[in-house]
Amino acid sequence: MFAMLALLLMGCGDPTLSTLLPQGEVAKSQYSLMVLSLAIMIFVLLVVFIIYAIVLVRFRQKKGDDSIPEQVEGSHTLEILWTAIPIVLLIILAVPTVIHTFNVSAKEKAGKNELSIKVTGHQYWWQFEYPKDEIATAQELVLPVNTKVHVELTSADLIHSFWVPSLAGKTDTNPGDHNKNYMWLDTGSKTGVYKGKCAELCGASHALMDFKVKVVSKEDYEAWKTNFKSATAKSADQAQGQEVFKKNCLSCHAIGKEGGSTGPNLTGFGDKEKIAGILDHNKDNLKKWIRDPQKIKPGNNMPKLNLQDDDIEAVADYLLKMKLENK
Amino acid sequence: MSTLASHSKKSGLMDWLTTVDHKKIGILYLVAGGLFFIIGGIEAMFMRIQLFKPENDFVSADMFNQLLTMHGTTMIFFAAMPLIFAFMNAVVPLQIGARDVAFPFVNALGFWLFFFGGVMLNASWLLGGAPDAGWTGYAPLSTTSLGSGVDFYVLGLQISGAGTLIGGINFLVTIINMRAPGMSFMRMPLFTWTSFVTSGLILFAFPPLTIGLFMLMFERVFDANFFNPDNGGNILIWEHIFWIFGHPEVYILILPSFGAISEVVSTFSKKRLFGYSAMVFATVLIGFLGFMVWVHHMFTAGLGPIANSIFAVATMAIAVPTGVKIFNWLFTMWGGKIVFSTAMLWAVGFIPTFVMGGVTGVMLAIPSADYQFHDSYFVVAHFHYVIVGGVVLGLFAGLYYWYPRMFNRVLNETLGKIHFWTFFIGFHLTFFPQHFLGLMGMPRRVFTYLSGQDLDDLNLISTVGALLMAVGTIVLFINVIISTSKKYAPSEDPWNGRTLEWAIPFPTPEYNFAQTPLVRGLDPFWLEKMAGNKKMTPAEPVGDIHMPNGSILPLFMSIGLFVAAFGAIYKSILVGVIGLAITFLCMFLRSVIDDHGYHIHKKEVEEDMKEGRS
Numbered sequence: 001m002f003a004m005l006a007l008l009l010m011g012c013g014d015p016t017l018s019t020l021l022p023q024g025e026v027a028k029s030q031y032s033l034m035v036l037s038l039a040i041m042i043f044v045l046l047v048v049f050i051i052y053a054i055v056l057v058r059f060r061q062k063k064g065d066d067s068i069p070e071q072v073e074g075s076h077t078l079e080i081l082w083t084a085i086p087i088v089l090l091i092i093l094a095v096p097t098v099i100h101t102f103n104v105s106a107k108e109k110a111g112k113n114e115l116s117i118k119v120t121g122h123q124y125w126w127q128f129e130y131p132k133d134e135i136a137t138a139q140e141l142v143l144p145v146n147t148k149v150h151v152e153l154t155s156a157d158l159i160h161s162f163w164v165p166s167l168a169g170k171t172d173t174n175p176g177d178h179n180k181n182y183m184w185l186d187t188g189s190k191t192g193v194y195k196g197k198c199a200e201l202c203g204a205s206h207a208l209m210d211f212k213v214k215v216v217s218k219e220d221y222e223a224w225k226t227n228f229k230s231a232t233a234k235s236a237d238q239a240q241g242q243e244v245f246k247k248n249c250l251s252c253h254a255i256g257k258e259g260g261s262t263g264p265n266l267t268g269f270g271d272k273e274k275i276a277g278i279l280d281h282n283k284d285n286l287k288k289w290i291r292d293p294q295k296i297k298p299g300n301n302m303p304k305l306n307l308q309d310d311d312i313e314a315v316a317d318y319l320l321k322m323k324l325e326n327k
Numbered sequence: 328m329s330t331l332a333s334h335s336k337k338s339g340l341m342d343w344l345t346t347v348d349h350k351k352i353g354i355l356y357l358v359a360g361g362l363f364f365i366i367g368g369i370e371a372m373f374m375r376i377q378l379f380k381p382e383n384d385f386v387s388a389d390m391f392n393q394l395l396t397m398h399g400t401t402m403i404f405f406a407a408m409p410l411i412f413a414f415m416n417a418v419v420p421l422q423i424g425a426r427d428v429a430f431p432f433v434n435a436l437g438f439w440l441f442f443f444g445g446v447m448l449n450a451s452w453l454l455g456g457a458p459d460a461g462w463t464g465y466a467p468l469s470t471t472s473l474g475s476g477v478d479f480y481v482l483g484l485q486i487s488g489a490g491t492l493i494g495g496i497n498f499l500v501t502i503i504n505m506r507a508p509g510m511s512f513m514r515m516p517l518f519t520w521t522s523f524v525t526s527g528l529i530l531f532a533f534p535p536l537t538i539g540l541f542m543l544m545f546e547r548v549f550d551a552n553f554f555n556p557d558n559g560g561n562i563l564i565w566e567h568i569f570w571i572f573g574h575p576e577v578y579i580l581i582l583p584s585f586g587a588i589s590e591v592v593s594t595f596s597k598k599r600l601f602g603y604s605a606m607v608f609a610t611v612l613i614g615f616l617g618f619m620v621w622v623h624h625m626f627t628a629g630l631g632p633i634a635n636s637i638f639a640v641a642t643m644a645i646a647v648p649t650g651v652k653i654f655n656w657l658f659t660m661w662g663g664k665i666v667f668s669t670a671m672l673w674a675v676g677f678i679p680t681f682v683m684g685g686v687t688g689v690m691l692a693i694p695s696a697d698y699q700f701h702d703s704y705f706v707v708a709h710f711h712y713v714i715v716g717g718v719v720l721g722l723f724a725g726l727y728y729w730y731p732r733m734f735n736r737v738l739n740e741t742l743g744k745i746h747f748w749t750f751f752i753g754f755h756l757t758f759f760p761q762h763f764l765g766l767m768g769m770p771r772r773v774f775t776y777l778s779g780q781d782l783d784d785l786n787l788i789s790t791v792g793a794l795l796m797a798v799g800t801i802v803l804f805i806n807v808i809i810s811t812s813k814k815y816a817p818s819e820d821p822w823n824g825r826t827l828e829w830a831i832p833f834p835t836p837e838y839n840f841a842q843t844p845l846v847r848g849l850d851p852f853w854l855e856k857m858a859g860n861k862k863m864t865p866a867e868p869v870g871d872i873h874m875p876n877g878s879i880l881p882l883f884m885s886i887g888l889f890v891a892a893f894g895a896i897y898k899s900i901l902v903g904v905i906g907l908a909i910t911f912l913c914m915f916l917r918s919v920i921d922d923h924g925y926h927i928h929k930k931e932v933e934e935d936m937k938e939g940r941s
């Protein structure tokens with residue numbers, strides 16, 4: 001029955017988003033509990049539905065039958081039966097529940113993780129820091145395969161919730177130092193790009209607070225880190241774009257080590273999967289975003305800047321050419 | 328001052344504004360609750376239209392957040408709660424053989440407070456935008472939300488919450504003190520029992536809400552820092568307070584529905600309730616455990632594995648008494664002669680639907696799995712299965728069942744069945760796919776979703792289901808309008824009832840019982856009928872009946888608070904003072920005017936009895 005259930009649930013949904021197609025230890029353990037509980041619950045449903053069907057078929061009043069049925073008070077045996085059996089079923093469920101609750105808790109695993117990152121939720125974007133490597137990136141979390149990752153979660157403004165259904169269930173990012181949260185996840189054995197979501201209502205564009213988790217091979221991960229660290233805002237052939245960026249954008253956006261942190265770090269923006277987490281990554285969309293970010297993500301913290309068309313063109317070209325290259 | 332002799336029949340509107348009669352207050356609750364139910368339903372339809380396809384732009388993101396907040400707040404506080412109070416008012420005094428509730432004046436005040444709270448909240452639509460922080464109002468989203476929408480939420484709930492609290496206290500006192508001779512606790516009908524436990528839950532659950540709302544109000548109006556981490560506050564305080572109220576609240580809603588189902592199942596199976604004492608015990612246990620599980624709404628807030636495990640196990644425990652109820656209903660029907668009236672159809676539809684909501688509840692109690700379920704559409708599916716599939720189906724069963732008693736009319740059975748089937752099928756079509764949407768990674772409270780995530784088809788089905796539910800609801804309203812025609816007068820004892828509310832003629836006499844009945848066991852009316860009696864045996868001789876006078880003061884007390892709330896929102900001390908002055912003046916008048924009520928004389932009662940009017 002377990003296997004059948006599992007089969008039934010598989011094939012449900014987008015393989016980079018569905019909790020039913022888990023990758024890595026954490027999501028898989030959560031999935032196994034989902035299947036176990038569902039199996040027990042389907043058993044309960046079956047029992048109820050069968051009695052229900054029998055009752056509805058057998059005990060309807062027949063035409064012309066005006067007799068009064070026997071007024072039964074109850075049955076101690078039955079009461080005990082339907083108290084005891086559910087208790088047993090719940091114990092069967094409660095034991096793995098408690099075990100898994102401790103297993104997926106970050107505290108238990110604190111020392112055993114190979115990588116530590118820090119996630120900060122902002123209205124409506126995500127910042128990812130690698131404290132050991134002094135890297136801060138945004139919107140795309142790059143992780144090596146087969147790695148247990150310790151995650152520290154905070155928020156710059158209000159409560160968000162960090163959720164990558166394929167890799168691990170969600171944990172809230174609470175504002176305030178004494179409510180920092182921790183979790184861990186396991187990247188699994190496959191490379192791929194997984195979808196991430198904000199799961200706590202956080203304002204107008206809550207629905208658009210998407211991000212990506214890019215699971216890459218260990219070599220690619222090392223290369224990405226080195227390239228990221230050596231990236232700069234300089235661009236020889238995009239002088240106009242660089243100028244526009246410096247004047248209008250650098251106060252909020254960093255490239256390499258330079259720049260502010262009100263907005264996402266744009267280092268290596270040319271390699272990204274999406275713009276602002278949601279738009280397809282192309283020049284038209286980028287220009288649309290720069291022209292009026294409020295139209296795309298209402299209420300976000302990047303203002304409409306009223307740039308000239310050719311400045312927008314130039315800065316878009318400049319950003320799209322910002323690729324991380326092996327040097 | 329004494330007003331003992333001042334019994335003048337008021338007519339029309341004035342009668343409704345001043346009534347303290349539990350039967351009329353029940354109708355007021357039903358009408359007002361029905362109105363808010365429609366408003367909340369329209370909000371739901373707008374949301375489902377927005378979500379029927381990916382990247383739709385039927386409503387803006389900001390508008391969607393207002394809709395989702397108002398839908399939840401309206402449905403819970405201003406539709407489900409008053410509908411429950413409607414039946415409690417209409418039925419409980421009759422079921423225990425009383426002439427009214429313990430405090431008729433307070434009863435009227437409770438209604439008007441609720442009503443003006445609801446008007447207050449909905450006024451926000453016209454005054455610069457509705458609240459947009461979700462019905463849960465989590466800080467800092469609620470404390471920092473711009474505009475005055477959230478202020479309307481805080482004050483609207485504060486006013487109506489006070490009404491609910493005094494209503495709950497009133498029913499506790501009524502049920503403890505006003506039972507007819509012979510009606511011991513263990514002979515009370517189950518609807519009375521569940522109303523009793525619900526009233527107890529209200530007594531303990533609403534004060535935390537009141538405190539939380541005060542803190543929220545202070546934070547918004549006077550820049551307090553309870554929830555502001557920058558100044559030493561803590562956002563989790565609100566989450567705890569809200570759910571310490573919020574979880575018992577769902578049991579406050581579901582228990583009276585359980586009660587209604589118990590009455591309907593027993594009546595239409597022509598059998599006494601199977602395992603009555605187990606049912607009572609289960610009700611009390613559910614009420615008790617309901618206070619120990621609030622953290623299951625906060626598993627992802629980061630309280631740690633120990634807290635999460637404890638609350639997980641406590642939550643699972645509630646499944647046991649709930650299961651006991653389900654099986655007792657099934658075995659009440661077992662061996663019975665089931666008549667499928669419309670009321671019974673709703674009860675029969677309720678059982679499997681509620682069980683499905685219950686089992687997903689147990690799944691949600693598993694913290695580690697809940698990290699995946701939480702705040703996804705799986706949760707949306709779960710709580711609509713228990714609140715619509717449980718509370719609302721139970722209320723509909725109660726509506727068709729008690730409608731003759733409340734309105735002296737029956738509802739048309741054919742239309743009732745059309746209402747049932749469209750609503751029931753529509754319901755499952757709407758919410759069953761949402762389980763899968765959640766598992767497939769769709770968060771809740773999203774104003775849109777991008778295409779290419781395999782979420783499109785199920786969302787479309789869900790919207791079609793919602794349309795069908797709307798059709799069902801329209802059929803109900805047609806049915807209600809049609810029922811006003813004379814043709815639909817009920818026959819005596821239309822359902823072959825078992826409890827005291829069916830032992831009196833239609834329409835219910837003003838004083839309910841000419842003579843307080845003597846109760847000889849569970850299902851007292853049924854026992855008398857089985858013993859060959861047409862009527863209850865009286866427990867007292869015919870005599871003068873003492874009745875309370877109507878009063879306009881509850882209405883004005885509530886209007887005073889309503890005005891004062893506007894003063895608080897728009898920071899006008901003058902308006903605030905005027906409002907509070909109105910309320911305090913009314914309280915003063917109430918305290919100094921001695922109102923002894925009036926008597927219906929023995930002769931009048933005897934005449935009523937002779938003509939079969941009582």
Ligand SMILES: [Cu+2]
Nearest residue numbers: 160198202209
């Ligand atoms: Cu967010």
